[in-house]
Amino acid sequence: MGSLVSGTLAEIYLQHTEELYIRHWIQSKEIIYYKRYVDDIIVIFNHNKTNEIAITSIVNNINEQLEFKATMEINQ
Numbered sequence: 001m002g003s004l005v006s007g008t009l010a011e012i013y014l015q016h017t018e019e020l021y022i023r024h025w026i027q028s029k030e031i032i033y034y035k036r037y038v039d040d041i042i043v044i045f046n047h048n049k050t051n052e053i054a055i056t057s058i059v060n061n062i063n064e065q066l067e068f069k070a071t072m073e074i075n076q
Contacts (some may be wrong), residue, residue, distance in 0.1 A: 031046065041068075
């Protein structure tokens with residue numbers, strides 16, 4: 001983020017991506033909880049409806065310049 005406008009452009013792009021993809025998963029209850037602060041995102045998936053590995057794969061294919069990494073909770 002070397003330029004003064006880099007943060008603003010990143011925010012606009014991520015909001016656009018959320019509007020196109022994430023909102024659908026929230027409305028369909030595949031994602032129970034979604035919260036983002038700058039570039040850190042927490043997502044709680046509905047295990048009854050969702051394969052979190054498939055969603056991570058879909059999100060990573062949105063733009064080859066971005067890479068989302070999932071950290072799965074173990075032992076609840």
